[in-house]
Amino acid sequence: MTSPHLFDLHPAQWPQWFETLGFPSFQGRNAARWVFQKGAKSWQEMTDLPASLRQQLEIKAPLQQTRLVHQSEAADGACKVLLALADGATVEAVGMPGTDGRTICLSTQVGCPVRCRFCASGMEGLARNLSQGEILEQALWLQRSQGAFQRVVVMGMGEAGFNLPAVLGALDVLLDAEGFGISARRITLSTVGPKGAIPAIGAWGRPIHLAISVHAADDELRHQLIPGVKHRSLVETLDEAEALFEANGREYTVEYVLLAGVNDGPEHAQALASVLYQRRCHVNLIPFNAVPELPYACPAPMVQEEFAKRLRSGGLSVTLRRSLGGASDAACGQLRRRNLAPDHPHNV
Numbered sequence: 001m002t003s004p005h006l007f008d009l010h011p012a013q014w015p016q017w018f019e020t021l022g023f024p025s026f027q028g029r030n031a032a033r034w035v036f037q038k039g040a041k042s043w044q045e046m047t048d049l050p051a052s053l054r055q056q057l058e059i060k061a062p063l064q065q066t067r068l069v070h071q072s073e074a075a076d077g078a079c080k081v082l083l084a085l086a087d088g089a090t091v092e093a094v095g096m097p098g099t100d101g102r103t104i105c106l107s108t109q110v111g112c113p114v115r116c117r118f119c120a121s122g123m124e125g126l127a128r129n130l131s132q133g134e135i136l137e138q139a140l141w142l143q144r145s146q147g148a149f150q151r152v153v154v155m156g157m158g159e160a161g162f163n164l165p166a167v168l169g170a171l172d173v174l175l176d177a178e179g180f181g182i183s184a185r186r187i188t189l190s191t192v193g194p195k196g197a198i199p200a201i202g203a204w205g206r207p208i209h210l211a212i213s214v215h216a217a218d219d220e221l222r223h224q225l226i227p228g229v230k231h232r233s234l235v236e237t238l239d240e241a242e243a244l245f246e247a248n249g250r251e252y253t254v255e256y257v258l259l260a261g262v263n264d265g266p267e268h269a270q271a272l273a274s275v276l277y278q279r280r281c282h283v284n285l286i287p288f289n290a291v292p293e294l295p296y297a298c299p300a301p302m303v304q305e306e307f308a309k310r311l312r313s314g315g316l317s318v319t320l321r322r323s324l325g326g327a328s329d330a331a332c333g334q335l336r337r338r339n340l341a342p343d344h345p346h347n348v
């Protein structure tokens with residue numbers, strides 16, 4: 001049987017959990033400080049907890065339920081970790097340097113049910129949702145290997161909108177002063193906008209930043225590229241994002257992966273400018289990151305620039321993003337896929 005995962009609880013609940021095991025509740029607060037503020041990775045490191053208590057905790061509630069399988073570092077300072085979960089599934093997370101501190105990118109599911117045609121993570125579909133604790137362990141591993149982080153993007157493997165209870169629970173811990181204490185303004189959640197997800201994020205009430213994965217303005221092309229949103233129109237999703245802006249005053253980002261010869265033409269730029277006209281968003285253009293198994297290519301720099309220019313002349317605020325994640329294993333889900341290969345030493 002899998003032991004209870006303490007990270008599935010909010011740190012404010014740790015004292016009560018300690019009490020139910022017959023330990024003093026104040027030691028629960030103490031332990032949470034050790035984990036989230038001092039980066040402890042084992043009970044033994046918590047030297048001001050009595051040795052007998054540490055020993056009992058080691059048996060009753062192992063602190064870590066994930067294991068580091070692989071770590072790759074790129075020349076630009078990006079660090080990618082592949083973690084094995086208690087059931088042997090694997091998941092990846094990335095830490096990236098930036099001008100105003102480090103950003104970490106977290107996964108929310110093992111695999112992904114959305115199956116975007118240009119994404120390594122979606123190739124095998126969904127294996128399972130991650131728990132709150134498994135999402136938080138990614139942040140803890142990156143914090144231990146690279147130090148404190150200042151931004152969080154929920155943009156790794158999986159669609160957060162299909163696993164909201166665990167994702168929002170993890171974000172509560174990232175936001176809370178008893179947890180990681182990250183400001184809501186520095187947290188971005190990316191979603192394709194499954195039915196009910198954006199309103200649920202609004203009802204949760206924390207003013208995080210939303211990024212909507214769009215990738216095509218035309219619904220027919222969008223549904224081809226993102227099969228998991230076949231039942232929804234883009235306008236419906238954008239209207240929900242606008243409603244959230246009305247409620248919390250936070251502009252959202254439109255994410256658009258540029259695929260050569262697929263969605264990077266002048267007509268695609270024109271259609272995108274039209275559907276976003278007067279909406280409260282910023283457009284983030286992401287040149288495709290090559291994945292060997294996929295039949296897509298990155299548009300030439302001139303084509304990327306031209307696409308951005310057309311959007312800007314349509315009145316939109318646009319960023320053309322440089323690729324992050326390093327030269328090796330750069331695309332989302334690639335490190336995990338490589339480690340799933342039958343001849344990989346970690347997959348025997």
Ligand code: SF4
Pocket residue numbers: 112113114115116119120121122156157158159192332
């Ligand atoms: S791009 Fe995101 S939503 Fe699409 S398949 Fe990949 S992980 Fe899932």
